[in-house]
Amino acid sequence: MHFITALLGIYRAEIGLVILACMFVAFVRERYSPTVVSVLGACAFALLGLLDEKSLFSVFSNSAPLTVGAMFVLSGALIRTGTINRIADLVMVRAQKHPRLALVEVAVGTVLLSAFLNNTPVVVLLIPIMFRLAQATAYPVKKLLIPMNAVAVMGGCVTLIGTSTNLIVAGIAAEQGMQPFGIFDITPYGLAGTIAGVIGLACLSFLLPSDPPSIAGENGGNVQEYLTELVVTPDSEVVGREIGELSVLGRSVTLIGLKRAGEIRRHDLEQEELHIGDRLIVRADGTAIMTLRESGDFELGIAADSETSAREGTVIEAMVAPSHPSIGERLIDIPFLHALRVRLIGIHRARHLPGPDLADTRVRGADRLLVAGSDDAMRSLKDNPNLIGVDISRTRAFRPRKAWIAILAMAAVVILSALDVIGIGLAAFIAVGVILVTRCIDAEEAWAAIDGDVLILIFAMLAVGLALEQAGSVALMVGWITPLMQVAPQWSLVFIVYFAALILSELLSNNAVAALLTPLTIALAHQLGTDPRPLVIALMIGASACFATPIGYQTNALVYAAGDYRFADFVRIGVPLNLIVGVAVCSALVILG
Numbered sequence: 001m002h003f004i005t006a007l008l009g010i011y012r013a014e015i016g017l018v019i020l021a022c023m024f025v026a027f028v029r030e031r032y033s034p035t036v037v038s039v040l041g042a043c044a045f046a047l048l049g050l051l052d053e054k055s056l057f058s059v060f061s062n063s064a065p066l067t068v069g070a071m072f073v074l075s076g077a078l079i080r081t082g083t084i085n086r087i088a089d090l091v092m093v094r095a096q097k098h099p100r101l102a103l104v105e106v107a108v109g110t111v112l113l114s115a116f117l118n119n120t121p122v123v124v125l126l127i128p129i130m131f132r133l134a135q136a137t138a139y140p141v142k143k144l145l146i147p148m149n150a151v152a153v154m155g156g157c158v159t160l161i162g163t164s165t166n167l168i169v170a171g172i173a174a175e176q177g178m179q180p181f182g183i184f185d186i187t188p189y190g191l192a193g194t195i196a197g198v199i200g201l202a203c204l205s206f207l208l209p210s211d212p213p214s215i216a217g218e219n220g221g222n223v224q225e226y227l228t229e230l231v232v233t234p235d236s237e238v239v240g241r242e243i244g245e246l247s248v249l250g251r252s253v254t255l256i257g258l259k260r261a262g263e264i265r266r267h268d269l270e271q272e273e274l275h276i277g278d279r280l281i282v283r284a285d286g287t288a289i290m291t292l293r294e295s296g297d298f299e300l301g302i303a304a305d306s307e308t309s310a311r312e313g314t315v316i317e318a319m320v321a322p323s324h325p326s327i328g329e330r331l332i333d334i335p336f337l338h339a340l341r342v343r344l345i346g347i348h349r350a351r352h353l354p355g356p357d358l359a360d361t362r363v364r365g366a367d368r369l370l371v372a373g374s375d376d377a378m379r380s381l382k383d384n385p386n387l388i389g390v391d392i393s394r395t396r397a398f399r400p401r402k403a404w405i406a407i408l409a410m411a412a413v414v415i416l417s418a419l420d421v422i423g424i425g426l427a428a429f430i431a432v433g434v435i436l437v438t439r440c441i442d443a444e445e446a447w448a449a450i451d452g453d454v455l456i457l458i459f460a461m462l463a464v465g466l467a468l469e470q471a472g473s474v475a476l477m478v479g480w481i482t483p484l485m486q487v488a489p490q491w492s493l494v495f496i497v498y499f500a501a502l503i504l505s506e507l508l509s510n511n512a513v514a515a516l517l518t519p520l521t522i523a524l525a526h527q528l529g530t531d532p533r534p535l536v537i538a539l540m541i542g543a544s545a546c547f548a549t550p551i552g553y554q555t556n557a558l559v560y561a562a563g564d565y566r567f568a569d570f571v572r573i574g575v576p577l578n579l580i581v582g583v584a585v586c587s588a589l590v591i592l593g
Helices: 002-010 012-029 034-047 053-061 063-080 083-097 099-116 119-137 142-156 164-175 187-203 286-295 335-339 375-382 400-418 424-437 443-449 452-471 473-486 492-507 510-528 532-544 554-562 567-592
Strands: 225-231 253-260 263-265 279-285 314-320 342-348 368-373 387-392
Touching: 012 034, 012 452, 012 473, 034 053, 034 452, 034 510, 053 452, 063 083, 063 119, 063 164, 063 400, 063 424, 063 443, 063 452, 083 099, 083 119, 083 400, 099 119, 099 142, 119 142, 119 554, 142 187, 142 554, 142 567, 164 452, 164 510, 164 532, 187 532, 187 567, 225 286, 225 368, 279 286, 286 342, 286 368, 314 375, 335 342, 335 375, 368 375, 375 387, 400 424, 424 443, 452 473, 452 510, 473 510, 492 510, 492 532, 492 567, 510 532, 532 567
Parallel strands: none
Antiparallel strands: 225 279, 225 342, 253 263, 253 279, 314 368, 314 387, 342 368
C-alpha cells in the first residue's frame, strides 16, 4: 500500500497522462458514449487521489455549462412560440417566387440563426426546407444538405453563444485568469471563416453527390405529416376572405384541396372566397394541427356528431391494428367515431399521404390517428383492442402570441452582454426567468429542451482538466511541447492550435476536446511568453468547424442520416473545406489578433 502511495506521489503527472490516453482510446472505440467515458475518467482521477473532493465539486460553480443550459431553454422558447417556424414559412414563400435567390437568403439566415441559437434545432428545422428547395430549384437535395449544415456550423462560430463549445472554452479561460470574452469578440475571425467557407462551398459543389437519397418523402423522415380538414364555421373570421390571404397556410400547413357541397377542387384556389361549411383539405405536421386546434378560426377534422368540437378535452394518438374490422372501409365509418363523442382530426400514413379527403380515406393497418375527445372517451379508446399504442399526444401547439417576449428576451441577452452591462450568464438566467413566468414555454418543456448529456459531459471534462492541472500533467505536456514550439515562427502557433483541435474534434467529442485543450493552450502560451487570446480563439473555432466526418459535429450526423449520404461524401467535401476555413480563420487571427 505504501508502495502504491509512493508511486502516486512520484509519478502523479505520468499517471494522469495514462488515464487521459485511456480516455482517448475509449472515445475513439465508442463502446461507451463520450459522457460515460468522461465521467469514468473523472472518477478515476478522484479514486487515485489526483483530484480532491473539494476540487471535484468546484466544477459545478463554473458558469459556462449553466449558461449553455440557459441558452438551450431560450432556444426552446423560440421554437415553442413558433418564431423559428414562422421564419421557415417566410423562406418557403420566398422560395416559391425566387427559388434560386432563396438559396442565398437561406444561407444568410442560417448564419444569423446559428450565431445566436443552438444550431442543432436550426438544422433540424432546415432539413425539410432543403427538400422543398431542391424541388423548387431542381437542384439535387444532396447538393444542398451538406452545405446547409456547414453554413450552420460556421454560423455558430461567429458569436460566443453560437455553440456550447465557445462558452466552455470562454468559461475555462476566465477561470485561468484571462479577461472574459465578450459576445462578439470572436466575430471578425468567425466571419472570415464563414465567408471563405461559403465561397469554398460554391467552388467545390462539384464534389457533392447528385444521386437522390433512398429515403422517400421531402422531409427526410424528420416530420410526420397528417391529412386533416379545416372546417369554416359560422362565427369564423375567415368567412368571405380569399384562400390566398390566409396566414395559416405555409410550410407547415399545405393546402391540397377545397371541398364544397360534396365536390373537391384542387386547382386555382387562391382567389376563392371562403363560405360557411367549406372544408379546406390540408396536410400539416402535428404541431401545426395542435396550433390550429387552439386558434378558433376553424373546426378540425370529422365527427359523427357535428356538435363535437376538436377543442374539447384532450388529443390522443393511436395506430390502427392490422386486424381492425374497418380495414378497407372509409374513415368516416370507423366504429369508434359513432360510438363515442370524439372528433378525428388527422391521419398519418408512412411514406404516403392518404385521401382524397379525410372522410373518404380508406383505412389501412398502421395508419396513425389523431383523435380529440373527453377523458371518458379517451379511456374507452385505450380499451379498444383494434387500436395500438393509444396515448396522449405529446405534440404541443405553438404560442405565437408570446413570440415577441421570447424574441425580446433573446435580444436582451445579446445586447446587454455585448455592451458589458451584465455578464452573458446572468443575462441568460434572467431571460429564462422572464420566459418561464410569461409562459412562453412551460417548465417541463424548458427542462426537456436542455441537453443533459451535453451538460454532464462538460462538467466531467472540466473535472478531468482540473485533475490534469493538479496532477502536474499539463505542466509535463507543456514541458515536452515548449522546446518544439520555441523554434516555430510566432505566427504559426495559431495554425498549430487550430488544426490540432480540428483533427481531434473530427474523431472525438468537440466539447471534450475543447475542455481538455484549453488549459494546455493557455499554459503553453504563458510558457512561450505569447498572448494566449488568439490561441484560445483558434481553439474555439477549430474544435467546432469540423466538416470531414459525420461524427465531427452533432449536426453532421443529422444531415448524414436525412440525406442518405456515404461517409466518403463528407470526406470529399469536408477535407478541403476544413483547410479553407482553417486558413481563413488563422490568417485573420495573425493579421488582426
